[in-house]
Amino acid sequence: DVVMTQSPLSLPVPVGQPASISCRSSQSLLNRDGNTFLHWFQQRPGQSPRRLIYRVSNRDSGVPDRFSGSGSGTDFTLKINRVEAEDVGVYYCMQATYWPGTFGQGTKVEIK
Amino acid sequence: EVQLVESGGGLVQPGGSLRLSCAASGFTFSDFWMTWVRQAPGKGLEWVATINQDGSQKYYADSVKGRFTISRDSAKNSVFLQMNSLTIEDTADYYCAKGRGGDCWGQGTLATVSS
Numbered sequence: 001d002v003v004m005t006q007s008p009l010s011l012p013v014p015v016g017q018p019a020s021i022s023c024r025s026s027q028s029l030l031n032r033d034g035n036t037f038l039h040w041f042q043q044r045p046g047q048s049p050r051r052l053i054y055r056v057s058n059r060d061s062g063v064p065d066r067f068s069g070s071g072s073g074t075d076f077t078l079k080i081n082r083v084e085a086e087d088v089g090v091y092y093c094m095q096a097t098y099w100p101g102t103f104g105q106g107t108k109v110e111i112k
Numbered sequence: 113e114v115q116l117v118e119s120g121g122g123l124v125q126p127g128g129s130l131r132l133s134c135a136a137s138g139f140t141f142s143d144f145w146m147t148w149v150r151q152a153p154g155k156g157l158e159w160v161a162t163i164n165q166d167g168s169q170k171y172y173a174d175s176v177k178g179r180f181t182i183s184r185d186s187a188k189n190s191v192f193l194q195m196n197s198l199t200i201e202d203t204a205d206y207y208c209a210k211g212r213g214g215d216c217w218g219q220g221t222l223a224t225v226s227s
Contacts, residue, residue, distance in 0.1 A: 099171040101159035
């Protein structure tokens with residue numbers, strides 16, 4: 001199975017400051033059709049997960065533009081331009097290029 | 113508005129069975145893959161199973177292969193997860209998600225395996 005490794009696992013950030021989460025896969029997520037099925041999810045406390053970014057860098061509908069995704073191959077990053085209080089929660093990367101799909105361990109973002 | 117509503121969770125003894133359901137609305141159900149993801153208490157997300165549009169392709173996590181079965185009924189706009197031979201390690205919130213990439217999730221249903 002493809003192993004997804006996130007860092008850091010805990011990220012205290014002052015409001016208004018940027019935040020960056022790294023996600024690395026144990027093998028390239030680029031498939032033979034040229035697609036990379038790497039997605040990012042946010043799970044606020046007590047809520048269901050919500051997808052923020054699909055296929056590396058595409059924001060889902062309604063997601064604020066302070067969230068951005070980048071990367072290729074095995075290295076990916078989720079950035080929050082200026083953290084707001086509502087961004088507190090756990091963030092997961094997930095690969096869906098290979099079966100089974102696999103998630104990273106999660107990164108807990110909190111306000112410092 | 114896309115809605116996914118899971119049901120069927122509950123308390124079951126080790127070795128028992130549960131059948132989870134997910135009722136979908138707000139989109140053309142037959143056009144999309146559907147996925148189940150679970151989350152043990154205080155833990156991260158674990159992909160469980162995915163089914164394609166017509167039910168001809170099904171994929172499972174190794175941890176549930178041979179014990180869980182995913183299925184769907186397009187007439188009812190629903191996807192199911194039959195869970196057999198349950199163990200304590202299967203205790204989790206089970207989420208239904210739209211598509212292979214999970215662009216929309218339900219609120220989850222809790223399955224508790226305990227004696």
